[in-house]
Amino acid sequence: MKKIATLIVGMAALIAATAxxxxxxxxxxxxxxxxxxxxxxxxxxxTFGAPSATFTYKIENAQGKALSTKKGTVIMKxxxxxxxxxxxxxxxxxKTTWSFDRSANEVTVKDVDAATGEITxxxxxxxxxxxxxxxxxNGEKREGGKVLQEIELTPTNKTRPYHKVYLWIDKTxxxxxxxxxxxxxxxxxxxxxxxLKPSSGASDAEFVFNKAKFPGVEVVDLR
Numbered sequence: 001m002k003k004i005a006t007l008i009v010g011m012a013a014l015i016a017a018t019a020x021x022x023x024x025x026x027x028x029x030x031x032x033x034x035x036x037x038x039x040x041x042x043x044x045x046x047t048f049g050a051p052s053a054t055f056t057y058k059i060e061n062a063q064g065k066a067l068s069t070k071k072g073t074v075i076m077k078x079x080x081x082x083x084x085x086x087x088x089x090x091x092x093x094x095k096t097t098w099s100f101d102r103s104a105n106e107v108t109v110k111d112v113d114a115a116t117g118e119i120t121x122x123x124x125x126x127x128x129x130x131x132x133x134x135x136x137x138n139g140e141k142r143e144g145g146k147v148l149q150e151i152e153l154t155p156t157n158k159t160r161p162y163h164k165v166y167l168w169i170d171k172t173x174x175x176x177x178x179x180x181x182x183x184x185x186x187x188x189x190x191x192x193x194x195x196l197k198p199s200s201g202a203s204d205a206e207f208v209f210n211k212a213k214f215p216g217v218e219v220v221d222l223r
Contacts, residue, residue, distance in 0.1 A: 109209075
């Protein structure tokens, strides 16, 4: 459950990446063309209220064999998010996270820790790219009638469990399309957005786990 929770949070974060304004002071060796694209996507995303999206999440091994494929939804509002996939829901109000395992009827509660190496929505609003990655534009490809621009991210901290992150941006609409994370253990994790709505109308209560809605739930509080 921990691995899935971490990776789904990563998915929410990668959507939130479109909200990150890249600093004018590029990291050494980063690509100014990639910065222009990220800035354009950022400007578009900041016009959204509480965006929601449906997505497909896939895990592959080093040989490219699919180990798991799931479909889910995510709603975001500032640094808050609510992710739903089969058997699991993740909530965050920006200060606390709740990971609900439906099969075990158990929720794990944690403080949001800005010091960890995870890609989190909170980091994405505080110079995420400039501090944690080098980035470059690799080129374009056509997929499903869309022109997608590929941006390659390389973590500056070599102790991270992943060594590459690839983002694909819809060139016409200036929105995030998909991402792929390459782990050092050979596993690959990909996220593809099926639909994106600029505003879900979600209230702040959407991002907080409400124990009353889950009778008998066991609470594991790690704060």
